[in-house]
Amino acid sequence: MSLVYAGVLSHGPGLVGRAHLVKNTQKRDEFYAALDQQRQEIESTGAEALMVVAAEHFANFFMNNMPAYCVGIADSYEGPIEDPKWLGIERRKIPGNPDLSRRLVTEIMQSIDVAYSEEWKFDHGIMIPLHFLTPQYDLPIIPVNINCQGPPLTPLHRAWAFGEAIRRACDSVPEKIAVVGTGGISHWPATPDSGKINEPWDRRFLDQLMNRNKQALLTYTNEEIYRDAGQGGFEIRTYIAAAAAAGGPGTLKFYTAELPIFAVGCTVASFEISSDKQD
């Protein structure tokens, strides 16, 4: 078994760049502490690569040719594409692992027609997780994208299947790999409603996710998600993929809806790595 860690965490362009605007600094620092704990947990596994299952925001993929799923296979990446001052993260080169990436893509292709890319500029959707999880930028990254922005979107049951494919791929290689899914739950980012969070919806979803309630997780329709969780809610695909990859139940390490400047219910969770695949 070479999947050594699976978890989820929020991202958002304000998590670093707007940190100084936060009123509830205690809650913010608790969130940062939970993220740092996640970093330590990943490091303690001896992970040799970090796969970030993200929901990018038109940094690399556009409606001229939009893959439902894509995995990066480059030797290195660059990020952030955003103004570094605006994001609060310096632009830099980030190491990849093309050989490992190609082996993973090849295995994922056994069940999912995944796209791959040898060019990838990271936006905040990946840079924010890296800022907290590998602050020295010395861990090879395998970026993964699920299109959660430009409908038509991949169905939730396919996101689950994609997660399972990631798991099979990780288990087919000798390297130790950590996987994190990063997205929002309910949120209305980059609209006048930025900061709006449907906390009951978030908590229900997280409860289903931690219990790995596949039936409930895959029952949401896009119409329901858009109505109750906003266009940002489409990013639950990344969380669902991470849960499917893990195979075991999760533990919610942190959640708060009290940091609206971050425009998302701030979440950190990890899953048990289980080979029980009785879904």
Next chain:
Amino acid sequence: MSLYNLQKFLYVLNRDPAAQESFRKSPATLLDQYELTPEERGALEQGDIGLLYVLGVNGQIMMHFAAFLGIEWFDYLDLMRKGIEKYGPVRAGIYAMTGAGKSFAEEDNRK
């Protein structure tokens, strides 16, 4: 309807430093490469965030244009609200306003 072209322009501008430099020096040179309606082109030339929002530009694309223009975060949110007041509801896309103009960004510390 050329919302696709409008968003494509911003997509390219967001990720390409050479395009950003070109746009700063001579907006028309870059804009000429895209088939845009006069309303769309005018919104880009004027940096009219409110109109771009109403035209349906995806917020994840537009917020980087706002940052590129040096617009602060809370001003960016206000400009979208004012766009709704001036031009009417969002005409396309999935980034429609749901909160009737209410502000959810409680940490607005502007003086």
